[in-house]
Amino acid sequence: MPEGDTVFRTAARLRTALAGKLLTYSDFRVPRLATVDLSGRAVTAVRSRGKHLLIDVGPGDGQEPVSIHSHLSMEGSWDVLRVGERWHQRAHTARVVLRNDTYEAVGFALGTLDLMADPDGALAYLGPDLLGDDWDxxxxxxxxxxxxxxxxxxxxxxxxxxxxxxxxxxxxxxxxxxxxxxxxxxxxxxxxxxxxxxxxxxxxxxxxxxxxxxxxxxxxxxxxxxxxxxxxxxxxxxxxxxxxxxxxxxxxxxxxxxxxx
Ligand SMILES: [Zn+2]
The missing domain is CATH 1.10.8.50 (Helicase, Ruva Protein; domain 3)
Incomplete structure (x- = not known):
């Protein structure tokens, strides 16, 4: 079951694959976000905050920076694959696909998926993060x-x-x-x-x-x-x-x- 340690590890894998690189493709497979296109924008950071995962995306053409917020809940996961590599999970459970020149990150069966303009403000209600740099x-x-x-x-x-x-x-x-x-x-x-x-x-x-x-x-x-x-x-x-x-x-x-x- 995903807990803080799972999310911490997931963030580390996603950071290696995505951080500091331009997205060449994005596909949000939830109706609310179906029109969102983050291609051409850079992933500036990948962070975990408790059981929440944040993928920070820099500004685009007239667009403000945004953070892809996800929560794994009971069954969710993120896979990191080489571009073109076959998925290991059922395609219909994919909620979002992010791709750069080398890697593809796919979020499967995520409990929550949304975009946040101010992730730190939105998650300010959380108590101290057991795995955070600011653990208190x-x-x-x-x-x-x-x-x-x-x-x-x-x-x-x-x-x-x-x-x-x-x-x-x-x-x-x-x-x-x-x-x-x-x-x-x-x-x-x-x-x-x-x-x-x-x-x-x-x-x-x-x-x-x-x-x-x-x-x-x-x-x-x-x-x-x-x-x-x-x-x-x-x-x-x-x-x-x-x-x-x-x-x-x-x-x-x-x-x-x-x-x-
Ligand atoms: Zn006992």
């Missing part, structure tokens, strides 16, 4: 602690408080801190949780297969996420699965009922 642990902890009655499992997903944690990491973080996802923030050591989140994402930002256990085998990488009814790696109690979130964004959560209280 104290500010993230302060924003989370400000709502002491919120369950920690919900607070960790709230990108306004801290940007970059998704479903997998929130389950893993709660397990490693020994707290049930339903425990109220006021009863959690928030700075320690924030510090662990930062170390976990930093450790995974360049890895292809995310691991929270330190092991890389396909079935050994995570403590609890996706391991319903399998024995806890610490106490052998069967891992439980439940849902935690607001009505419109109810998300699955995994935990050990014995190790976590």
């Amino acid at each position: 642990a104290a500010e993230a902890a302060r924003r989370i602690a400000r709502h002491p009655d919120t369950p920690i499992g919900i607070a960790l997903l709230d990108q306004r408080r801290m940007a970059g944690v998704g479903n997998e990491y929130r389950s893993e973080l709660c397990f490693l801190r020994g707290v049930l996802p339903t425990r109220r923030v006021g009863d959690v050591d928030v700075p320690a949780m924030v510090d662990l989140a930062h170390r976990m994402l930093i450790a995974n930002r360049t890895r292809l297969a995310r691991t929270t256990t330190g092991k890389t085998g396909r079935t050994e990488r995570l403590w609890v996420y996706g391991r319903r009814a399998q024995p806890c790696r610490r106490c052998a109690t069967p891992i439980q699965r439940d849902h935690l979130g607001t009505a419109d964004a109810e998300r699955v959560i995994y935990f050990c009922p014995r190790c976590q209280t």
Whole structure:
């Protein structure tokens, strides 16, 4: 599942392929943007901000700079290919194609795709970015602690408080801190949780297969996420699965009922 580390890696790949080069072709396959043509314009930067990805495009003929904003949500991805290379994903899921002399970048099944004139302003609501150059642990902890009655499992997903944690990491973080996802923030050591989140994402930002256990085998990488009814790696109690979130964004959560209280 795409989380802050996935988006960070995606931005790095897109940066290598696109940054500092002129686009020779663009094709937005969403109705709202169908008439947009960015060909002839330079990609000035590729950045990640939490789980958001920004491809900054410089000015064109009488056109202001603009940023292509995308969010991978649950299934989205960006592929980088050589021009002419065959796509590895189904063409009908492509939402945007960007091309320069050498590379083609294709965004598949993106959860969000839009153009932003002022991306920094539009994303200013996000909390400190766990993988950002401007990461601020104290500010993230302060924003989370400000709502002491919120369950920690919900607070960790709230990108306004801290940007970059998704479903997998929130389950893993709660397990490693020994707290049930339903425990109220006021009863959690928030700075320690924030510090662990930062170390976990930093450790995974360049890895292809995310691991929270330190092991890389396909079935050994995570403590609890996706391991319903399998024995806890610490106490052998069967891992439980439940849902935690607001009505419109109810998300699955995994935990050990014995190790976590
Ligand atoms: Zn356990």
